[in-house]
Amino acid sequence: MARTAAETRELLADTALRLFREHGFDATTMRRIAAEAGVSIGNAYHHFAGKDELVQELYVRIQDEHRAVVEPRLVEGAPLADNLRSVLHAGLDVMSPYHGFGQTFLRIAVQPTSSASPFSADSAPARERALGLMRLAVDRSGTKVSPGLGARLPQLLWLTHLAVTLHWVTDTSLDQRRTRTLVDGLCPVVGRAIALSRLPVARGLTDQVLILLDSLSTDLADPATKESVS
Amino acid sequence: MARTAAETRELLADTALRLFREHGFDATTMRRIAAEAGVSIGNAYHHFAGKDELVQELYVRIQDEHRAVVEPRLVEGAPLADNLRSVLHAGLDVMSPYHGFGQTFLRIAVQPTSSASPFSADSAPARERALGLMRLAVDRSGTKVSPGLGARLPQLLWLTHLAVTLHWVTDTSLDQRRTRTLVDGLCPVVGRAIALSRLPVARGLTDQVLILLDSLSTDLADPATKESVS
DNA sequence: TCCTGCAGTTGAACGTGTTCAACTGCAGGC
DNA sequence: GCCTGCAGTTGAACACGTTCAACTGCAGGA
Structure with missing residues (x-):
């Protein structure tokens, strides 16, 4: 038996996605995914950390x-x-x-x-x-x-x-x-809104929005900000 | 035993919310909620349809x-x-x-x-x-x-x-x-943005936004729109 | 030929959320 | 005193997601 890891992984993914489409997420059990893919449950968990x-x-x-x-x-x-x-x-x-x-x-x-x-x-x-x-x-x-x-x-x-x-x-x-x-x-x-933002009267608001977006993207870009309690 | 339904319900809710706060959602099992409230699992499910x-x-x-x-x-x-x-x-x-x-x-x-x-x-x-x-x-x-x-x-x-x-x-x-x-x-x-919306130059945009909100609130207000396939 | 290591695989077992048929005990008619 | 109905309750049982110690079979050295 023993396919390559990539083959088994793709086989499982294909089977799972098909079952998801046909029966929904909750109705699709890991046991059924494994069974229809022709592998064991444990093997499915070897290739995917979980249903998620x-x-x-x-x-x-x-x-x-x-x-x-x-x-x-x-x-x-x-x-x-x-x-x-x-x-x-x-x-x-x-x-x-x-x-x-x-x-x-x-x-x-x-x-x-x-x-x-x-x-x-x-x-x-x-x-x-x-x-x-x-x-x-x-x-x-x-x-x-x-x-x-x-x-x-x-x-x-x-x-x-x-x-x-x-x-x-x-x-x-x-x-x-x-x-x-x-x-x-x-x-x-x-x-x-974009057209309006070019007018001088909206300049202040536009700048404020840009600053806000800057602080948001700092969230996304800088993992160091994810510090929690020491 | 047999309290009133309202009493048991509140007892369960209080216990559950305390456990949620102390140990988180996943770590709090229905069995533990029931146990700490002093009722059976089945009883908990009688008063609440589920953990959700x-x-x-x-x-x-x-x-x-x-x-x-x-x-x-x-x-x-x-x-x-x-x-x-x-x-x-x-x-x-x-x-x-x-x-x-x-x-x-x-x-x-x-x-x-x-x-x-x-x-x-x-x-x-x-x-x-x-x-x-x-x-x-x-x-x-x-x-x-x-x-x-x-x-x-x-x-x-x-x-x-x-x-x-x-x-x-x-x-x-x-x-x-x-x-x-x-x-x-x-x-x-x-x-x-609200201040800007009062200016004549933003009138068109404001009206468009209001129309958009109208259609959204129709979603919320009118349950009849929730029809699905016949 | 045997051994070793390892990638791939197995399925029983655990704890979970949820279900349900059966039990309990009390209020109220007769 | 007995029966009936019912609100409140019980816990074994089910299927699930997930874990893990053990197995398989092959490649490559000695």
Whole structure:
């Protein structure tokens, strides 16, 4: 028997993700994942630290697919609002089959101790890729942005993406149409806000927001700030 | 033996909340809660549908305490930003002892099926009270707000509160100081944004935001929209 | 040929949240 | 005094996620 570790790992991930899609997260037991993959329970735990880590695998795959789907859709010179709309809708498209256990997704992502948290140091590469996608949307767009805001805009849009995802998870409407509506309404608002930020009258507010974002990104960038009681 | 149902229920809730505070959520087993309360496991499940429902009990108590703590702190005629700051800091004060299982808190709150979701129809009374608190902060403040925005402002501030809470849950800094910093930076920004919204140049954006909030509150108010596949 | 080491694997066992059919004891009719 | 109904209670039993000491089989030296 004894495949290579990589083979068994992928076999388990594929099986688990299929069962998650077919029966949901709770109804999919580790015993069944192992059984359908043709390995023992203990072996499954040898390759994945727990059931949660199998969801992280899905997280990674979704993100890869998101980028693959959205990149061709980003139009050079289009308004930023339009490109943002493409990114957000593409994200919803990709996540769509997994709405059933979005709550599980969130439960795992929210654990500060876990490496799955979008804010954790461990997921810095994944976060950097997500930020890179937003940066691409900004760079390709024809919308004029002040340099100061331009540097922080990807981060701001990424937070927007998180907020939309949060809404999507709790969205019980048919096919999550309400989240689609939210995206369609939100993107023009973001576009207008950015346009407004260039006016002198909004300069003070814009600067304050940038400072706030700076302090937030310090949270994300500097693991040393994670000190706890000695 | 056989106390009244209300007595046993409260005894269990008190015991559970004490154990949660002392040992955290995961380390507190239903068996131990029942044992320390002097009842059987089955009895505990007779009074609470599950471990999650005991956390909902905490959710209710925290909210009551939040209102009690913050109401005296709201200053008549103060800038809205100051009153908002009081509400948010008071919220953090009250939640502070329970930061350890904030993730558990969120896990339960996020389930759309559960009645614990802040967006669910079941928690409408709790949400209404939270909104009422924000309305009070707005009404007591001396900040001038356009009527259209004024009507939606409590909802907007409530969403702000949710966002801050989300940051708090994932905040690993000592005593969650970073969230405190976030609040201190965020409140002036909100104040400035509201001031800016009154200017004619921002009228279009303000209207768009209000329309967006309208569609969001339709989500919350109208349970009929929760239809799923027939 | 035998031994050693190790990557890959096994499944019984543990403690968990949760369920449920059965028990207890009291209030109130007869 | 006896029966009935029911609110309150019980704990064994179930399936689950997770752990871990032990097993397998092969590669590569002696």
